[in-house]
Amino acid sequence: METELERLARERKERCSGRGWSWRVFGLSLLCVAVGAVSGELTRSEIPGWYAGLAKPSFNPPNWLFGPVWGTLYLLMGFSAGRAWDAARSRPEARSALRTFFVILLVNALWSLLFFGLHRPDLALIDIFAYVVLLVVWLRQLRVFDKMDYLFQLPHLAWVSFATVLNASIWWLNK
Numbered sequence: 001m002e003t004e005l006e007r008l009a010r011e012r013k014e015r016c017s018g019r020g021w022s023w024r025v026f027g028l029s030l031l032c033v034a035v036g037a038v039s040g041e042l043t044r045s046e047i048p049g050w051y052a053g054l055a056k057p058s059f060n061p062p063n064w065l066f067g068p069v070w071g072t073l074y075l076l077m078g079f080s081a082g083r084a085w086d087a088a089r090s091r092p093e094a095r096s097a098l099r100t101f102f103v104i105l106l107v108n109a110l111w112s113l114l115f116f117g118l119h120r121p122d123l124a125l126i127d128i129f130a131y132v133v134l135l136v137v138w139l140r141q142l143r144v145f146d147k148m149d150y151l152f153q154l155p156h157l158a159w160v161s162f163a164t165v166l167n168a169s170i171w172w173l174n175k
Contacts, residue, residue: 022083026082029074032075032077039108050119056169060166072155077101084097084142084146097138097141100141101138132164135156
C-alpha cells in the first residue's frame with residue numbers, strides 16, 4: 001500500500017510527464033476531426049439549397065465561420081479526451097469523463113444528420129439540448145482531475161450554447 005507522500009509524488013510525476021501530447025491525444029484529435037469532416041460533408045451539399053432557403057435570425061453567423069470554429073473545437077475535444085484517457089489508468093473519474101466524451105461525439109455527429117441530412121431542425125434541437133447537458137456533465141468531470149482540460153472546453157460550451165439558440169431560432173422561424 002502506497003503512502004500519501006508516494007501517491008503525491010506519483011501524481012506530480014504524471015502531471016509533469018508531458019502526458020498532454022501522447023498518442024492517445026493525437027488519435028482522439030484525429031477521430032474528432034474525422035467526425036467533423038463527415039459532418040461537414042453532410043452539411044456542405046445542403047448549404048446552397050435547403051439551408052439557404054431557410055429563414056434565419058439576424059445573428060446567424062456567415063457560413064464560412066462554422067468550419068474554422070468547429071475545427072478548433074474538435075481539436076480541443078480530442079486534446080482533452082486524450083488526456084483523460086492517459087489519466088484513466090490511475091484516476092477513475094477520468095474514465096467517466098472519457099465515456100462521456102464518446103457519447104458527446106456521437107450526439108454531435110447525430111445533430112448534423114438530423115438537421116442537414118433529414119432537414120429536421122426540431123429533432124436537431126432536442127439533440128443539441130442533450131449535447132449541452134452532456135457537455136456540462138463532461139466539464140464537471142474534467143474539472144475534478146484537470147483544470148486545464150476543463151478550461152479548454154469552455155469555448156466549446158459557449159459555442160454549443162450559441163448553436164442551440166441558433167437552432168431554436170431557425171426551427172421557430174421555419175415551423
